[in-house]
Amino acid sequence: MTRVAFLGLGAIGAPMASHLSKSPFQLTVWNRTRATAEAFGSEHGASVAATPADAARGAEFVITCLPSSREVAEVLEGPRGIMEGLEADAVLIDCTSGDPAASRGFAANLNQRRASFMDAPVSGGVAGAKAGILTVMCGGEPELVERARHVLEAFGKKIVLCGPVGSGHAVKAVSNALLAVQVWSTAEALAALTKLGISGAVALDVINASAGRSNASQNLFPERVLTRAFPRTFRLALLDKDIGIATKLAAEAGAAVPLIDLAARLIHEARLELGEEADHVEAAKVVESRAGTIIM
Numbered sequence: 001m002t003r004v005a006f007l008g009l010g011a012i013g014a015p016m017a018s019h020l021s022k023s024p025f026q027l028t029v030w031n032r033t034r035a036t037a038e039a040f041g042s043e044h045g046a047s048v049a050a051t052p053a054d055a056a057r058g059a060e061f062v063i064t065c066l067p068s069s070r071e072v073a074e075v076l077e078g079p080r081g082i083m084e085g086l087e088a089d090a091v092l093i094d095c096t097s098g099d100p101a102a103s104r105g106f107a108a109n110l111n112q113r114r115a116s117f118m119d120a121p122v123s124g125g126v127a128g129a130k131a132g133i134l135t136v137m138c139g140g141e142p143e144l145v146e147r148a149r150h151v152l153e154a155f156g157k158k159i160v161l162c163g164p165v166g167s168g169h170a171v172k173a174v175s176n177a178l179l180a181v182q183v184w185s186t187a188e189a190l191a192a193l194t195k196l197g198i199s200g201a202v203a204l205d206v207i208n209a210s211a212g213r214s215n216a217s218q219n220l221f222p223e224r225v226l227t228r229a230f231p232r233t234f235r236l237a238l239l240d241k242d243i244g245i246a247t248k249l250a251a252e253a254g255a256a257v258p259l260i261d262l263a264a265r266l267i268h269e270a271r272l273e274l275g276e277e278a279d280h281v282e283a284a285k286v287v288e289s290r291a292g293t294i295i296m
């Protein structure tokens with residue numbers, strides 16, 4: 001049995017962890033709100049740890065899936081944090097969509113303790129996590145990714161080594177910058193067509209058989225905007241964080257990204273307007289209100 005600890009049972013963390021509750025894995029979970037961990041433990045037969053240190057004790061692989069690298073730092077290095085319980089030779093797999101520079105710091109810290117770090121953010125949403133078919137983008141040593149492969153394959157279908165520590169986080173941030181551009185631009189396009197008297201359903205039917213199609217037009221808008229369902233699966237605040245990381249990385253690299261910079265500003269404005277709990281697709285509501293129409 002491979003002993004795994006999973007910390008952070010949020011919207012995507014919980015379905016990811018559920019795949020690690022079965023043989024050949026022996027799972028211990030920790031969550032800031034203990035009731036969530038207790039409910040998960042009863043449903044999936046996992047042990048519940050009182051602290052991050054207790055969760056890490058005895059684990060070969062410790063997985064974190066938290067909002068950002070700031071929370072990872074707290075849970076890793078804070079009082080009763082992972083560091084206090086981490087075994088020498090353990091591997092910390094950070095599935096948070098985090099910040100490459102912070103991850104390089106975590107890796108250096110862990111290496112001093114003879115433990116190892118890899119970033120392994122995911123894509124595919126809550127549905128992909130439930131189905132165990134996420135894309136996992138890894139940053140770290142190739143041997144480490146191979147050692148962790150069976151763990152990553154429990155929830156991932158496509159596992160790609162992107163480069164050294166931080167590379168997975170960089171690719172994830174940039175991929176989500178594209179998601180932000182797609183959501184915002186698709187909302188603008190459909191709002192404009194609605195105002196021209198063309199229904200969103202007809203427009204999407206054509207666009208999805210044409211060159212303008214994207215994940216937003218093929219999946220998000222038909223399922224969430226036209227239906228007005230707007231399920232809360234991935235917070236707009238997290239998308240704002242991701243595109244913020246992407247613009248910071250581009251600036252550090254000296255690469256001009258004016259379109260992504262603009263999308264970052266618009267997404268941030270939408271977050272301020274809609275609040276911390278809004279879903280990312282609800283950004284379309286801000287576009288609608290600015291355009292003075294509802295996409296239907």
Ligand code: NDP
Binds near residue numbers: 010033066071074239
């Ligand atoms: P949620 O907001 O649903 O969950 C966040 C988790 O982090 C909860 O378990 C929460 O605990 C915990 N947490 C928050 N703050 C702290 C803290 N200060 N200390 C300890 N624990 C804390 O986020 P998601 O599950 O949606 O996202 C997790 C990561 O995965 C993010 O980096 C996100 O960008 C990424 N991601 C999310 C996707 C999605 O579809 N949702 C898709 C791909 C990547 P508590 O229960 O106590 O609030």
